[in-house]
Amino acid sequence: MSIYLPIAEVSVNIYLLLGLGGIVGFLSGMFGVGGGFLMTPLLMMIGIPPAVAVATEANQIVASSVSGALAQYRRGNVDVKMGLILLAGGIVGSVIGVQIVKILREIGQVDLVIKLTYVTMLSIIGSMMFIESVNAIRKSRKAGKKAGPVRKPGSHNWVHGLPFRMRFPRSKLYISIIPPIGVGILVGLLAAIMGVGGGFIMVPAMIYLLRMPTGVVVGTSLFQIGFVTILTTILNAVQNQTVDVVLALILMSSAVIGAQLGARVGSRLPGEQLRVLLALMVLAMCVKLAWGLVATPEELFSFAGGGE
Known part of the structure; x- marks a missing residue:
């Protein structure tokens, strides 16, 4: 059964949309990413x-x-204090990102920039996560014991030498708020330009840069993503008029159920295995998008409009 989407101006099978929403919701709850x-x-x-x-x-x-996030909060896996710091940066990044999208639409380059940004970010992050996670699993197997965390909560790196430090009891950290704000700004930009929650950037940044425990990272990531995407949606609807409410409601209805199931499954898997699976999905999507940019299109001519 097909349904017409007024803003997108296309007809799509409603069961296909429900299936996509459920799958992405499942991945969101499982990996702590928005799924965008x-x-x-x-x-x-x-x-x-x-x-x-x-x-x-x-x-x-x-x-x-x-x-x-609600499912993870009930399990005690959300650092609300850290989430609020990340959110502060995310608000700034979202506002800037929406303005960039508006400018790109006016000059007719938004489609190309979105795809190029996807390929670049996914290839870098996916490769780094995959290599690090595989190395961690290999080392733990050689040692003849179960894979442990790549780092210990409270271990020090250059981040701990920055000013404006704050304690985060839930994550067992005492670090500067500058790196979390910077991560939040980047995630806000990605939410506006790429239509993603930014979890595939924020999750590894929280693990490897901020040194947060993997279990807390998932819930805190979802906490910040929720608020940033609410702001991004409002700004895009008001300034760019590109939010298709019908499409969003269909995707939401199945995503909520999928997220609850994903949170249950994710809590049963070791952190290293979760990161390997996430890295493989990121790389697979990167390859698909890169091929779409270089492959010869079925139609050699197309019409595209930049603004209104």
Whole structure:
């Protein structure tokens, strides 16, 4: 059964959309990511215009991330204090990112920039996560014991030498608020430009840069993602008019259920295995998008408009 999407101006099978929403919601709860790095390219692949896919997916992420965050909070896996610091940076990044999208639409380059940004970010992050996680698993197996965390909470690096330090009891950290704010700004930019929650950036940054325990990272990531995507959705709807409410509601309805199931499954897997699986998905989507940029299109001519 097909349904017409008024803002996207296309007809799509409603069961396909429900299935995509459920799968992405499951991944959100399992890995602590918004899932936009998978959903936004998938929406573009089924014919949704990139600008609409980006803005609408940010809306859908609200449902899956909030649902997943609540599930993680009940398990005690959310550092609210750290989440608020990340959120402060995310608000700044979101405002800047929405303005960048507006400018790109006016000059007619938004589609290309979105795809190039996806390929670049996914290739870098996916490769780094995969290599590090595989090395960690190999070392633990050679030692003849179960894989442990790559670092211990409270271990020191250059981050601990920065000013404006604050204690985060839940994460057992005493660090500067400058790195979390910087991570938040980057995630806010990605939410606006790529239609993602930014979890595939924030999760590794929280683990390797901020040295947070893996269990707390998932819930805290979802906490911050929920609020940032709410702001991004509102800004895109008001300034760019690219949020398709019908599409967002369909995706939300199944994403909420999927997030709850994903949170249960994710809590049973070791942190290293979760990172390997996430890295493989990131790299797979990167390859698909990169191929779409270099492959010869079926239609050699197309019409595209930049602004209104």
